Amino acid sequence: MSTLNLEETKVPAGTTAKPPLRERLAAIGIPSTLHIVLLVAGIAMVFPFLWMIATSLKGLPQLLQDPLSFWPDPWTWSNFTDAWKAVPFAQAYLNSLYIAVLSILGTLVTASMAGYAFARIKFRGSKAIFIVFLATQMIPAQVTLVPFYLLMSKMGWIDSHLALIVPAMMVNPFAVFLMRQFVLALPKELEEAAVIDGASRWRIFWSVILPNLKPGLGVLVIITALSVWNSFLFPLVLLNSPELYTVPLLLASFTSQFGSVNYGLVMAASSIATIPILIAFVIGQRRILNSMAASGLGGK
Amino acid sequence: MSTTLAEKPARVKTRRSSAHDPFPEMRKEAGWRKRDRAWGYVFIGPQVIGMVLFVLIPFAASLVLAFAEWDGLTDLTWVGFKNFTDQLADPLLHKSIINTLLLALITVPIGLGLAVVIAVALEKLKTRTLYLILFFAPVVTSTVAVAMIWQQMFRSDGIFSATIAKIFGITPPDWLGDPKLALIAVAIVSIWSSLGLNVIIFLAGLQNISPSIIEAARIDGAGWWSLFTKIRLPLLSPIIFFSTIVAFISSMQTFDTVFILTQNAGPDNATRTIVYHIYDLGFGRFQFGPSSAAAVILLVMTLVITAIQFGAQKKFVHYEDDAA
Numbered sequence: 076m077s078t079l080n081l082e083e084t085k086v087p088a089g090t091t092a093k094p095p096l097r098e099r100l101a102a103i104g105i106p107s108t109l110h111i112v113l114l115v116a117g118i119a120m121v122f123p124f125l126w127m128i129a130t131s132l133k134g135l136p137q138l139l140q141d142p143l144s145f146w147p148d149p150w151t152w153s154n155f156t157d158a159w160k161a162v163p164f165a166q167a168y169l170n171s172l173y174i175a176v177l178s179i180l181g182t183l184v185t186a187s188m189a190g191y192a193f194a195r196i197k198f199r200g201s202k203a204i205f206i207v208f209l210a211t212q213m214i215p216a217q218v219t220l221v222p223f224y225l226l227m228s229k230m231g232w233i234d235s236h237l238a239l240i241v242p243a244m245m246v247n248p249f250a251v252f253l254m255r256q257f258v259l260a261l262p263k264e265l266e267e268a269a270v271i272d273g274a275s276r277w278r279i280f281w282s283v284i285l286p287n288l289k290p291g292l293g294v295l296v297i298i299t300a301l302s303v304w305n306s307f308l309f310p311l312v313l314l315n316s317p318e319l320y321t322v323p324l325l326l327a328s329f330t331s332q333f334g335s336v337n338y339g340l341v342m343a344a345s346s347i348a349t350i351p352i353l354i355a356f357v358i359g360q361r362r363i364l365n366s367m368a369a370s371g372l373g374g375k
Numbered sequence: 376m377s378t379t380l381a382e383k384p385a386r387v388k389t390r391r392s393s394a395h396d397p398f399p400e401m402r403k404e405a406g407w408r409k410r411d412r413a414w415g416y417v418f419i420g421p422q423v424i425g426m427v428l429f430v431l432i433p434f435a436a437s438l439v440l441a442f443a444e445w446d447g448l449t450d451l452t453w454v455g456f457k458n459f460t461d462q463l464a465d466p467l468l469h470k471s472i473i474n475t476l477l478l479a480l481i482t483v484p485i486g487l488g489l490a491v492v493i494a495v496a497l498e499k500l501k502t503r504t505l506y507l508i509l510f511f512a513p514v515v516t517s518t519v520a521v522a523m524i525w526q527q528m529f530r531s532d533g534i535f536s537a538t539i540a541k542i543f544g545i546t547p548p549d550w551l552g553d554p555k556l557a558l559i560a561v562a563i564v565s566i567w568s569s570l571g572l573n574v575i576i577f578l579a580g581l582q583n584i585s586p587s588i589i590e591a592a593r594i595d596g597a598g599w600w601s602l603f604t605k606i607r608l609p610l611l612s613p614i615i616f617f618s619t620i621v622a623f624i625s626s627m628q629t630f631d632t633v634f635i636l637t638q639n640a641g642p643d644n645a646t647r648t649i650v651y652h653i654y655d656l657g658f659g660r661f662q663f664g665p666s667s668a669a670a671v672i673l674l675v676m677t678l679v680i681t682a683i684q685f686g687a688q689k690k691f692v693h694y695e696d697d698a699a
Contacts, residue, residue: 117509185421198415217650218670221657222436245425276414305517307631323519349520356515368579
């Protein structure tokens with residue numbers, strides 16, 4: 076690592092031969108060129124969020140007269156109270172939360188069971204079924220949108236959270252694949268003794284495998300949470316009643332109601348939908364980033 | 376008795392007669408195997424049932440519906456290939472396909488290119504948490520919220536347009552109202568919202584490159600640029616390749632952004648994507664047959680593009696063994 080750092084100074088133009096200068100600058104709190112560039116880029120990345128918050132605090136007069144000013148003047152909190160009162164945000168959060176929790180719990184159980192079976196149990200057709208699982212990942216969910224909707228309406232699940240929760244609990248080929256990888260990474264010796272003793276697979280799974288699978292389950296919780304929480308198209312098609320709406324759906328319906336009138340209000344609604352998630356992300360960032368890197372894929 | 380577990384009373388008898396049985400262990404083993412196999416099916420059961428019920432059956436139905444005309448209420452009538460020929464002749468589908476491909480061709484190279492640059496820059500730093508948070512924030516936010524924020528920024532009196540106008544001394548562009556700019560606006564939002572994800576995936580890939588390879592190249596006198604082009608990039612290429620496929624496929628599924636950002640499909644259907652087309656036919660007009668035909672077309676495109684990318688893999692992707 077030390078050699079790496081020595082070489083680093085070659086990169087920012089200008090400071091080629093003088094690592095001490097750079098260190099002296101760093102010592103008095105002036106970051107390197109690379110830091111400055113990245114910081115500017117990073118702030119540009121979150122600028123839309125900053126602008127969302129700033130706009131949500133502006134009153135209508137300011138928005139109309141001076142749409143480009145960044146700072147709210149005067150600070151107007153009524154956008155938040157108005158947006159909160161206009162649509163059932165609390166209900167939407169509750170809906171999103173319990174849909175996410177149930178979907179995640181179901182996925183954890185069914186995917187880790189299937190992942191364990193595919194990794195360690197010898198049974199006829201195991202390989203073929205696993206290939207089907209992998210192959211179905213190639214089918215975009217939108218391809219089955221219409222028949223899925225028709226199936227749900229046959230089952231009487233349209234405008235019901237069941238249509239979102241049950242399939243999420245029972246279908247997640249990527250999660251199965253991921254859990255299989257995590258099981259394969261566990262040493263076989265772990266369960267060998269139990270197998271020789273003739274302990275049932277359920278016992279082995281429950282008391283030997285599952286406790287050792289915690290890191291994998293953590294990854295699964297995070298990627299499932301992100302994809303369920305942010306999902307839009309399926310809730311849009313499957314839900315009709317505003318009191319059943321999830322957060323993204325309620326937010327979308329909010330724009331179509333108020334979008335053209337007062338965008339301070341719309342940004343307040345966006346803030347209500349976004350800020351809790353951003354705070355949760357900042358708190359859990361290490362785990363979330365590691366999960367994303369480990370899974371090599373978004374939850375989408 | 377003493378060694379057998381209480382939960383298997385059936386075994387007890389065999390056990391007792393084990394004095395006369397030359398192969399008690401094998402029998403025990405065979406019985407366990409059988410039950411073990413059953414456990415295999417039980418364990419995959421929920422996911423298999425879900426897969427059949429919620430994916431394979433709808434998928435088959437989608438293939439069937441593509442050959443029928445149905446509004447969900449009146450009787451279903453078979454129309455053969457009519458939906459496909461209609462769709463393939465429909466200017467709206469053409470537009471959707473062109474927009475979808477254009478969007479992917481803009482967002483994937485730019486998005487992944489930026490991500491590689493940022494990941495390489497971040498890898499040099501000892502502390503990068505703050506930057507990762509900044510870059511990743513859009514990823515955790517729902518596309519709907521993101522699209523709503525950008526929608527306000529893209530207004531011709533919005534900050535994004537106005538700032539560009541000021542810098543370049545032009546009249547503020549009306550991104551979302553101009554058919555030429557609307558798709559670019561969607562591309563900007565797509566790149567912005569997925570950048571962080573690609574950055575951390577590439578960063579993880581870069582950190583997995585064994586330092587000894589880099590060290591060896593350095594000793595041989597490789598500079599930063601040749602380290603990047605001859606070592607880092609080739610060793611990262613399997614991950615870049617994989618990310619390209621994932622990004623291309625997810626870009627082909629763009630819906631949320633066009634639905635919210637450009638309010639349905641933009642001016643003059645300028646941002647109509649295939650998934651929006653499927654949605655519009657199915658749930659805007661209740662033409663389930665044509666919608667399914669469009670869905671099948673999306674599927675075929677996805678498969679063809681993935682196949683092309685796998686073909687290209689042979690040329691561009693290097694695995695660590697070849698390079699080392």
